[in-house]
């Protein structure tokens with residue numbers, strides 16, 4: 001009987017240490033990525049990945065300009081970042097909160113709970129998908145005001 005309890009405790013400890021290691025590796029990888037984007041402007045090209053959709057079609061996908069926008073944000077240039085990808089810049093704080101909350105839950109060895117506030121509609125995921133698709137379509141319309149959404 002006590003062997004089962006000791007085994008369960010050992011598994012819990014290993015799981016907790018594994019979660020902590022994964023979290024530390026994630027934080028280190030994120031810090032390294034932020035450092036690279038901060039010190040090397042994606043607008044200069046180099047070793048950054050190219051957008052396959054843009055390369056194949058010549059159109060801007062919903063994510064085009066995000067790396068350049070993050071670079072501008074890291075240098076405190078909010079307007080320049082918004083001109084490159086307004087949707088990514090607006091979604092970045094949400095992404096930071098989601099990552100932080102999930103990381104905290106992983107650190108604590110629990111599952112992150114995301115109760116939906118009343119003001120958020122039940123089908124919010126589909127609204128988000130629709131928003132991303134609409135942004136991707138509208139930023140390729142070469143007419144004001146949609147042309148403002150293209151990375152420039």
Ligand SMILES: [Zn+2]
Pocket residue numbers: 051052053054060061062063064065
């Ligand atoms: Zn793209």
